[in-house]
Amino acid sequence: MASTFKSTIEHVNHTTSRAVVRSHTMLVDRGVAKGGFDLGPAGGEYQLVALGGCFTSHLLAAIRARETALTNVKVAVTGTLDGTPERFTGFTVDVTADGDADLARKLITIASRACQVMNTLRQSTPIEISYQGAPIESAEAVA
Numbered sequence: 001m002a003s004t005f006k007s008t009i010e011h012v013n014h015t016t017s018r019a020v021v022r023s024h025t026m027l028v029d030r031g032v033a034k035g036g037f038d039l040g041p042a043g044g045e046y047q048l049v050a051l052g053g054c055f056t057s058h059l060l061a062a063i064r065a066r067e068t069a070l071t072n073v074k075v076a077v078t079g080t081l082d083g084t085p086e087r088f089t090g091f092t093v094d095v096t097a098d099g100d101a102d103l104a105r106k107l108i109t110i111a112s113r114a115c116q117v118m119n120t121l122r123q124s125t126p127i128e129i130s131y132q133g134a135p136i137e138s139a140e141a142v143a
Helices: 043-065 101-114 116-121
Strands: 008-013 016-021 024-028 071-082 087-098 127-131
Touching (some): 024 043, 043 087, 101 116, 101 127
Antiparallel strands (some): 016 024, 071 087
């Protein structure tokens, strides 16, 4: 069954907009170097948050479901902008955590297969996934 998500974006001033999702409000703005006021992340930066947030949510769910002892989970997402018109040409997702490395790699693969944002972006853009800086081959093979 299909699900629908919704966000409304409303102009606030100059380059700043207010985004509302359910009961959450966030500002979207350009950095000062791009003529904005830097009152919030830019739209492209929110794309990194969306990718990292979705993936991390699925990773934490996989950890909880298996009652594993992975702790201090952190996910760093990087996007490379290039081309004309400018677009994201690649993403990297690097996970760090304390605990069993083999188990972490397995759960990262599970999360990468379940993450809706990752599944969507993979249709057009490569995503490299790593644990503590070392590539996760099975996660890349999902692409």
